[in-house]
Amino acid sequence: MGRKRIEPGKVRLTEVAALAGVSPITVSRFFRNPDTVSAGRRARIESAAKELGYVPNLAARALASQRTEVIGVLIPSLTNNVFSDVLRGIYDAFDGSRYSIQLANTRYSVLQEERLLRLFLMQKPAGLIVTGLDQTAESRSIIEAADCPVVQIMELGTEPIDMMIGFSHVDACYAAISHLLAQGCRRIGFIGARMDPRVQRRLQGYQNAMKDAGFFDPRLIVTAPVPTSTIMGGSLFSDLLMKAPDLDAVFCANDDLALGVLFECQRRHIAVPQQLAIVGFNDMEFMAAAVPPLTSVRTNRYEMGRRAATMIMDAIEGRPVAQRVVDLGFEVIERQSSTLHRTAGSLEPATGRASGTKW
Amino acid sequence: MGRKRIEPGKVRLTEVAALAGVSPITVSRFFRNPDTVSAGRRARIESAAKELGYVPNLAARALASQRTEVIGVLIPSLTNNVFSDVLRGIYDAFDGSRYSIQLANTRYSVLQEERLLRLFLMQKPAGLIVTGLDQTAESRSIIEAADCPVVQIMELGTEPIDMMIGFSHVDACYAAISHLLAQGCRRIGFIGARMDPRVQRRLQGYQNAMKDAGFFDPRLIVTAPVPTSTIMGGSLFSDLLMKAPDLDAVFCANDDLALGVLFECQRRHIAVPQQLAIVGFNDMEFMAAAVPPLTSVRTNRYEMGRRAATMIMDAIEGRPVAQRVVDLGFEVIERQSSTLHRTAGSLEPATGRASGTKW
DNA sequence: TTGTATGCGTTATCAC
DNA sequence: GTGATAACGCATACAA
Numbered sequence: 185m186g187r188k189r190i191e192p193g194k195v196r197l198t199e200v201a202a203l204a205g206v207s208p209i210t211v212s213r214f215f216r217n218p219d220t221v222s223a224g225r226r227a228r229i230e231s232a233a234k235e236l237g238y239v240p241n242l243a244a245r246a247l248a249s250q251r252t253e254v255i256g257v258l259i260p261s262l263t264n265n266v267f268s269d270v271l272r273g274i275y276d277a278f279d280g281s282r283y284s285i286q287l288a289n290t291r292y293s294v295l296q297e298e299r300l301l302r303l304f305l306m307q308k309p310a311g312l313i314v315t316g317l318d319q320t321a322e323s324r325s326i327i328e329a330a331d332c333p334v335v336q337i338m339e340l341g342t343e344p345i346d347m348m349i350g351f352s353h354v355d356a357c358y359a360a361i362s363h364l365l366a367q368g369c370r371r372i373g374f375i376g377a378r379m380d381p382r383v384q385r386r387l388q389g390y391q392n393a394m395k396d397a398g399f400f401d402p403r404l405i406v407t408a409p410v411p412t413s414t415i416m417g418g419s420l421f422s423d424l425l426m427k428a429p430d431l432d433a434v435f436c437a438n439d440d441l442a443l444g445v446l447f448e449c450q451r452r453h454i455a456v457p458q459q460l461a462i463v464g465f466n467d468m469e470f471m472a473a474a475v476p477p478l479t480s481v482r483t484n485r486y487e488m489g490r491r492a493a494t495m496i497m498d499a500i501e502g503r504p505v506a507q508r509v510v511d512l513g514f515e516v517i518e519r520q521s522s523t524l525h526r527t528a529g530s531l532e533p534a535t536g537r538a539s540g541t542k543w
Numbered sequence: 544m545g546r547k548r549i550e551p552g553k554v555r556l557t558e559v560a561a562l563a564g565v566s567p568i569t570v571s572r573f574f575r576n577p578d579t580v581s582a583g584r585r586a587r588i589e590s591a592a593k594e595l596g597y598v599p600n601l602a603a604r605a606l607a608s609q610r611t612e613v614i615g616v617l618i619p620s621l622t623n624n625v626f627s628d629v630l631r632g633i634y635d636a637f638d639g640s641r642y643s644i645q646l647a648n649t650r651y652s653v654l655q656e657e658r659l660l661r662l663f664l665m666q667k668p669a670g671l672i673v674t675g676l677d678q679t680a681e682s683r684s685i686i687e688a689a690d691c692p693v694v695q696i697m698e699l700g701t702e703p704i705d706m707m708i709g710f711s712h713v714d715a716c717y718a719a720i721s722h723l724l725a726q727g728c729r730r731i732g733f734i735g736a737r738m739d740p741r742v743q744r745r746l747q748g749y750q751n752a753m754k755d756a757g758f759f760d761p762r763l764i765v766t767a768p769v770p771t772s773t774i775m776g777g778s779l780f781s782d783l784l785m786k787a788p789d790l791d792a793v794f795c796a797n798d799d800l801a802l803g804v805l806f807e808c809q810r811r812h813i814a815v816p817q818q819l820a821i822v823g824f825n826d827m828e829f830m831a832a833a834v835p836p837l838t839s840v841r842t843n844r845y846e847m848g849r850r851a852a853t854m855i856m857d858a859i860e861g862r863p864v865a866q867r868v869v870d871l872g873f874e875v876i877e878r879q880s881s882t883l884h885r886t887a888g889s890l891e892p893a894t895g896r897a898s899g900t901k902w
Numbered sequence: 903t904t905g906t907a908t909g910c911g912t913t914a915t916c917a918c
Numbered sequence: 919g920t921g922a923t924a925a926c927g928c929a930t931a932c933a934a
Contacts, residue, residue, distance in 0.1 A: 196911055207921050212913060222919060242665045244911035246602035247926045262630045271621045275648045284662060287646045289634045303643060306601045414829040443829060450834040470773040470802060475809040555927055566905050571929060581903060603927035606910050
């Protein structure tokens with residue numbers, strides 16, 4: 185009965201303490217905060233630890249201290265490049281800190297999110313970063329049970345669980361459409377794929393802008409529930425052209441779709457922006473390199489990740505968090521793909537465009 | 544002296560056991576392997592746990608069992624899309640399993656890698672997935688100390704630490720260059736950025752192929768240590784044109800660079816593939832959508848991640864691992880950007896090309 | 903299938 | 919600044 189005795193080769197705090205001629209708790213202190221140990225013992229402990237090849241046991245530490253240094257991060261996709269920038273910000277900010285990141289992929293599923301949160305809960309995370317505003321009631325209660333600082337990223341809302349950093353997707357898209365309207369575009373299409381909550385809100389912004397301008401037409405909207413891609417951009421654009429051959433601009437819910445639209449225009453010899461203006465969303469790196477350079481809505485994703493991380497750390501370590509809800513804003517980067525230099529009213533006729541190219 | 548008593552509100556195995564009328568160890572068994580508990584008790588335990596809102600404590604579990612279900616994954620970049628596919632494979636394979644993934648970003652630094660491995664070691668990971676072959680001796684000894692299954696991914700070598708899955712970057716690039724040579728190209732440029740070990744090996748494959756064909760010329764190689772990007776592709780291509788104006792093809796060490804080259808060609812009115820063939824590497828989704836569609840070397844990154852994960856799980860759970868070194872191969876996807884339909888020898892002169900467009 | 907006894911390696915607490 | 923003691927919550931080993 186009982187359990188076998190200690191293995192002889194094992195190196196614990198105790199062994200280091202014995203070799204250094206101090207008590208275990210002093211070694212423990214040394215590893216967590218060297219400054220709290222006198223210089224003499226510090227040196228002895230350090231060399232003893234090195235000599236024995238001591239490696240702290242995080243599980244024992246977590247059990248004894250009743251907490252961890254794990255930050256749980258939940259994002260909906262590993263493929264969507266949008267999140268890689270956010271992640272880079274998060275990883276950069278935590279780099280060199282004592283915290284380690286545990287990344288989970290919800291796959292755009294709120295149920296997966298619940299399941300993953302439950303998993304995090306078992307670890308007693310030091311902090312949580314979650315994507316978006318649309319957590320289920322169950323998810324929210326799990327988060328509350330975790331009893332740690334939480335930051336919601338990517339969006340903006342009025343009722344944060346704890347803290348929040350992002351921007352308004354409705355406003356950002358509204359601004360993009362307003363830009364197109366200001367360029368004289370009237371028949372502005374909307375292309376969207378995946379249709380996660382953030383894309384839905386961009387669609388809302390589109391609808392608001394078009395209705396406010398008096399040009400709303402549901403036939404101008406083409407969406408698909410499938411993952412977004414360049415090829416999908418071309419194919420949705422083709423669908424859109426069938427429904428609305430008099431199109432003079434396309435807003436794409438993200439840049440991959442916009443790139444696909446651009447290629448499809450090249451294929452069909454549609455002149456951009458003369459015959460069709462294109463606007464994307466996210467301002468990925470390739471947008472500026474395209475021919476013509478593509479207009480997009482820039483969002484500060486890296487900064488979002490970075491600041492989410494610092495907000496978490498500030499909260500954990502008891503520093504005052506200046507703002508609990510941070511609006512990072514956005515910027516419409518106007519490039520050649522939507523810069524028409526034509527006045528409203530001088531638009532080419534809906535069909536039979538000047539160049540006579542096939543659509 | 545001593546420590547404060549148990550908080551009254553806390554729910555542990557003991558509390559669940561008391562309510563269910565069984566011993567704690569039975570509850571423990573129920574949570575790890577429900578089948579080992581009789582149906583009657585199973586129901587009682589389940590309802591008791593739900594009633595009390597019991598959440599297992601992973602730290603206590605890890606301490607008592609001397610192991611965890613954490614799989615450490617080390618990748619060099621979060622931005623490079625190549626890894627998002629691999630990660631998706633890894634996450635998909637572990638999804639639903641009892642293992643959880645801890646992702647670390649080495650930023651292409653072997654020292655960071657060492658540091659992160661040391662961190663993993665403290666957690667007693669159940670398995671490790673590391674990128675590439677070029678771990679330092681120190682890293683290797685840390686990995687050995689971790690004493691768990693290890694898979695090296697992305698490349699192929701003869702001396703795996705434990706297991707390995709990937710493909711030969713040298714061979715893959717050699718095949719791509721061979722394809723261009725077969726198309727009649729002779730002045731084939733090489734563009735590379737970042738120059739991590741895998742890009743270095745692709746360069747090696749390029750050099751081998753060009754030397755074997757008797758067309759090697761160091762002026763055809765342009766590289767930069769900076770991160771890869773579409774814009775960098777255009778700019779390196781411009782540099783290359785200065786050094787070798789008689790270029791008839793460009794191999795790009797990755798697809799982002801290739802896209803940049805394509806756009807630069809559009810900008811300079813260089814006809815692809817008639818005046819210049821383009822080949823990329825990785826076969827990202829957008830390559831097929833481009834105008835013209837871009838040739839690339841397809842590598843099965845998703846599958847690589849997925850199988851690395853199953854290899855790890857097999858090893859952990861004592862199932863025999865069929866192959867310890869798995870070659871996933873590659874495939875040159877020939878598309879219009881490099882399909883010339885011209886015979887060797889009928890090449891346009893190096894300068895003053897038929898179309899007379901400006902370079 | 904179920905229970906008993908014991909140990910996992912560390913830190914919190916309080917005293918010096 | 920340093921140390922003695924007890925507790926952290928669970929799983930292992932063995933017996934029944």
